[in-house]
Amino acid sequence: MNPSHYTCLMIAVCLIAMQPTRSAAAASVSKDTEARLENAMADPKLRAAAVRAGKKAASLCANCHGDTGNSVQDDVPNLAGQNPIYLLNQTEKFADGRRKDEFMSGLVRVLKPEDRFNMTIFYAAQDVAPSPAEDSRLIESGRRHFMQSCVGCHGAEAKGNHEVARLAGQRASYIVNALKQYREGRGMRVDIRMTGISKTLTDQQIKALAAFLSSRR
Numbered sequence: 001m002n003p004s005h006y007t008c009l010m011i012a013v014c015l016i017a018m019q020p021t022r023s024a025a026a027a028s029v030s031k032d033t034e035a036r037l038e039n040a041m042a043d044p045k046l047r048a049a050a051v052r053a054g055k056k057a058a059s060l061c062a063n064c065h066g067d068t069g070n071s072v073q074d075d076v077p078n079l080a081g082q083n084p085i086y087l088l089n090q091t092e093k094f095a096d097g098r099r100k101d102e103f104m105s106g107l108v109r110v111l112k113p114e115d116r117f118n119m120t121i122f123y124a125a126q127d128v129a130p131s132p133a134e135d136s137r138l139i140e141s142g143r144r145h146f147m148q149s150c151v152g153c154h155g156a157e158a159k160g161n162h163e164v165a166r167l168a169g170q171r172a173s174y175i176v177n178a179l180k181q182y183r184e185g186r187g188m189r190v191d192i193r194m195t196g197i198s199k200t201l202t203d204q205q206i207k208a209l210a211a212f213l214s215s216r217r
């Protein structure tokens with residue numbers, strides 16, 4: 001993006017971010033939308049059409065999340081290969097204020113529901129590119145901790161499900177940030193299932209978990 005486009009985008013984002021948020025108690029993605037997403041993911045024709053439309057709409061996002069949902073910035077998550085229902089739920093959380101990030105909250109409010117839907121399918125259909133850590137002892141210590149404390153929800157392959165994020169191949173620095181946001185409990189990100197567990201983690205354990213998870217495909 002050239003600098004003047006970037007400035008325009010950021011002004012638009014700020015104006016939209018200043019509007020009052022919808023009710024904080026807004027629900028997750030409806031069962032109807034969830035069924036429509038699953039249907040589109042399972043049908044090759046519908047999926048291909050959504051991926052095409054989603055790729056177009058995602059040009060707004062590529063600056064930070066990369067052309068194929070593999071992030072090009074440290075604190076920005078990979079979206080490639082993420083569970084589509086999890087992704088759509090997070091965009092709803094940014095839009096209604098349950099999750100806070102100044103750029104994301106503004107941006108998602110500009111998007112039409114159909115764009116959010118198609119982008120989600122586009123990103124879910126991309127392959128994630130892991131960034132393997134170098135310290136094999138750190139990775140092993142993260143693996144052990146993951147198998148003890150996280151596997152019950154995130155799954156043996158760390159691929160998550162509709163409710164629970166995929167962590168395999170996610171960027172290490174983003175995993176560290178996310179865990180600290182839950183642990184600090186300042187309201188940036190609140191989830192009752194992550195709050196308790198994140199409070200048990202030391203900085204060193206978070207580093208090891210992130211090294212293990214970012215190395216996995």
Ligand code: HEC
Binds near residue numbers: 061091101108111165
């Ligand atoms: C200015 C950079 C920037 C742009 C542009 C951007 N994002 Fe983000 N996005 C971020 C950051 C930073 C986070 C992590 C915020 C946090 O730590 O909670 C994020 C998080 C997300 C998440 C949550 C992922 C997860 O694993 O929970 C989704 C979904 C997302 N962005 C979708 C989008 C979409 C769709 C667009 C385009 C409309 C977009 N983003 C544009 C920076 C950006």
Ligand code: HEC
Binds near residue numbers: 077149151179193
């Ligand atoms: C009781 C179930 C449960 C357990 C146990 C659990 N998680 Fe989670 N985790 C979740 C859910 C649900 C979410 C999505 C929450 C949200 O919407 O913010 C999540 C989200 C995350 C995220 C944010 C991912 C993203 O893309 O933004 C990270 C990082 C994470 N978990 C790491 C861990 C680690 C590491 C452990 C083990 C120490 C763990 N979790 C244990 C349920 C769990």
